[in-house]
Amino acid sequence: MIHSFLMIGQSNMAGRGFLNDVPPIYNERIKMLRNGLFQFMEEPINYDRSIAGVGLAASFAAAWCKKNKQNEIGLIPCAEGGSSLDDWSVDDALFANAIAQTKLAQRISTLDGIIWHQGEAESHSGKYRDYQDKFFIIIERLRQVLNVPEIPLIIGGLGDYLGDGIMGGYFNEYTQVNEELKRFAHSHNNCYYVTAEGLTCNPDGIHLNAVSQRIFGLRYYEAYDQKCHILAPVKNENKAIEIDSDRPHTKTEKAQMINVLFFGGKISFKEYQQKMSQIGD
């Protein structure tokens, strides 16, 4: 049985880390939803835009696999760049899409958690004041419609770089949003807050970079696994980019990597044959 997790929120949940900045994760026990089916996971998982890249879900899933040696994990990507809480209103497009995708996933998996990262869109003009009320309505309805009333919900804070970035002025209330997220997590059952303390960003000053996304994924998993808030960096998180590098790849994983090279036009048929023949050795 596949254990699935719904990914919702805005761009930092979708992922904008640069793919070339971290080793790729190829793990045949990590799947992602495509057209209602679970496929071999490759980043970008959440292809909301052409600039989609590394998000926190891949290392979250790799950490899950380290703890769960037998089963598979399935990621359900429904995050949308630039989306506000209002954009996530019950029964509007993003909400309805997340429900539709998750229901397809529930046919072939058990939904084990919801991971959320959002709030940049509420980091100005006093919008943080309504955060908890709006968020509560969305989450309660989501749990109800998906029939998972007590499912764990992991919510992460916004990066401290927002205060300084080139768009710093726009996000000048991000600390207030973080306080609201923290309060929400502390006052609702089965909800855990994850700090973004120390995480860094792309040159755009908005999006978590690939290395920080790998770290953030570990923190999200720690919150999920330990059922507790993560209010400070976690042990060994500086090795996050190596999360899946300390085991040999399986034959299936090796074949997947070679297939991507060949069908993507990066190697010739002769090289493809050579590489494939070496897998069996």
Added chain:
Amino acid sequence: MIHSFLMIGQSNMAGRGFLNDVPPIYNERIKMLRNGLFQFMEEPINYDRSIAGVGLAASFAAAWCKKNKQNEIGLIPCAEGGSSLDDWSVDDALFANAIAQTKLAQRISTLDGIIWHQGEAESHSGKYRDYQDKFFIIIERLRQVLNVPEIPLIIGGLGDYLGDGIMGGYFNEYTQVNEELKRFAHSHNNCYYVTAEGLTCNPDGIHLNAVSQRIFGLRYYEAYDQKCHILAPVKNENKAIEIDSDRPHTKTEKAQMINVLFFGGKISFKEYQQKMSQIGD
């Protein structure tokens, strides 16, 4: 109002043409569905796999824009690599996903057509014999559930390269599949067949290359626009890769291209500012 088209079938509808082989199409009147919303179209449109690339939908849409000067076109990507007709069975995952996505699109657009390319999976072991029966059930139910009983359905043939490619043996009944597709189109209302005559493939011998996908998209549009079968190459199709190159880009399109470069980490903030300031000139 956005005029939308549902993209279904297997990998050659999803698109595996190499992105670098053709000029990109940036046209603000072409949208693609993401999370239930229409966004600025950029290839790959149908991200079913990490090797997704250029498909026929982009030049189909560009041709549509040449004829329709005012409105917008929205593409609904639901094609799945490697899928057989059985995989598309009514109410199974692919079918259910296509319904869910199209219903979201119908909230904000008028569904004007269905474009289908599929059949490699039925090109062996006598499977072509059941093609028409199976396909009819899928299409009829799709039209019924989406409440578009007479919507045009454009179906394309399989490439003649299949007989020779490195997987040639596997697809040894592709001509029979093409005959079934043609017969289906000739015997059903509002269904038009498009030949793949003369189209060529990637080195894998399976997937249409980017240039051929651009041509195929023109042929599909010709079938849609003229409401007729396209049984031979169409006029000027050799200029297909320039389909959207003969008009100046709008400010919105220029800004989109610059944003992708900057947020994708390809140019510095200084270059970003420079390029953005030049748009206004």
